[in-house]
Amino acid sequence: MDRLKNKVAIITGGGSGIGRATCLLFAREVAKVVVADYVAEGGNETVQQIKTAGGEAMFVQADVSKSAEVREMIATAVKTYGRVDILYNNAGIEGPSAKLANYKEEDWDRVIAIDLTAVYLGMKYVIPEMLKQGGGVIISTASVAGMVGFPGSGAYAAAKAGVINLTRLAALEYADKNIRVNCICPGVISTPMVDRVMGNRPRDNVVRLEPIGRLGQPEDIANAALFLASEESAFATGAPFIIDGGYVAR
Numbered sequence: 381m382d383r384l385k386n387k388v389a390i391i392t393g394g395g396s397g398i399g400r401a402t403c404l405l406f407a408r409e410v411a412k413v414v415v416a417d418y419v420a421e422g423g424n425e426t427v428q429q430i431k432t433a434g435g436e437a438m439f440v441q442a443d444v445s446k447s448a449e450v451r452e453m454i455a456t457a458v459k460t461y462g463r464v465d466i467l468y469n470n471a472g473i474e475g476p477s478a479k480l481a482n483y484k485e486e487d488w489d490r491v492i493a494i495d496l497t498a499v500y501l502g503m504k505y506v507i508p509e510m511l512k513q514g515g516g517v518i519i520s521t522a523s524v525a526g527m528v529g530f531p532g533s534g535a536y537a538a539a540k541a542g543v544i545n546l547t548r549l550a551a552l553e554y555a556d557k558n559i560r561v562n563c564i565c566p567g568v569i570s571t572p573m574v575d576r577v578m579g580n581r582p583r584d585n586v587v588r589l590e591p592i593g594r595l596g597q598p599e600d601i602a603n604a605a606l607f608l609a610s611e612e613s614a615f616a617t618g619a620p621f622i623i624d625g626g627y628v629a630r
């Protein structure tokens with residue numbers, strides 16, 4: 381119940397799906413949670429749910445693809461709670477589905493900005509705080525789409541592969557400074573993102589790709605994030621944690 385006691389955690393994309401489930405779980409484990417999102421409605425709703433359950437949280441509106449807003453997000457957390465122990469770079473967008481010759485350059489730039497550059501920006505601005513306070517934990521949401529070929533996913537898969545290798549190099553650069561850096565590679569998780577991608581199409585074909593025989597739930601990923609945020613993963617750094625119902629094991 382108190383695996384994150386006295387810890388301050390920023391979770392981006394905290395207004396929906398995996399981010400919201402993680403915010404709720406971290407708050408139950410007694411972290412002070414900074415819910416960051418560029419959509420105020422979802423972020424405020426997450427904060428409300430945490431407070432109703434007796435937890436501690438605040439909302440920060442930030443577009444994580446914008447350098448000044450990421451800097452301000454970290455500064456606000458430090459001003460309010462005094463430190464940042466955990467940064468979970470989770471916000472992301474799926475982008476359009478198109479083969480490369482038809483993939484628009486403006487879509488490429490936007491997806492790379494939100495799904496990859498934002499992770500670098502989060503690291504860039506939180507690491508100095510973590511160095512000052514003597515350590516910390518950085519987690520990012522990559523994807524199985526960053527590990528195997530996903531035709532039609534264009535910039536999304538390229539960005540997620542980038543997140544996996546950014547995780548490795550950040551972990552190596554700061555391993556001796558007590559900063560651990562890991563990422564999670566989810567399979568298909570039942571969130572609003574997947575609802576947008578799949579629309580009304582039946583989920584059976586996707587479920588067949590996940591040998592465990594069901595879609596993942598946001599809580600499956602939140603549980604992995606909790607492990608990575610807590611001291612239980614003290615010897616883990618630089619690693620992509622695959623939570624995919626067996627998808628990439630095929």
Ligand SMILES: NC(=O)c1ccc[n+]([C@@H]2O[C@H](COP(=O)([O-])OP(=O)(O)OC[C@H]3O[C@@H](n4cnc5c(N)ncnc54)[C@H](O)[C@@H]3O)[C@@H](O)[C@H]2O)c1
Nearest residue numbers: 393395396397398417418443444471472523568569571573
């Ligand atoms: N759902 C899946 O199957 C799946 C699989 C692999 C990886 N992921 C990754 O998990 C993460 C969370 O996705 P989800 O499925 O919960 O999706 P979601 O759409 O339910 O939630 C994403 C959240 O991120 C926020 N967001 C998007 N762009 C932002 C920006 N520029 N600045 C701040 N906030 C922003 C959205 O407002 C939303 O609240 C994403 O990085 C996604 O790529 C999801």
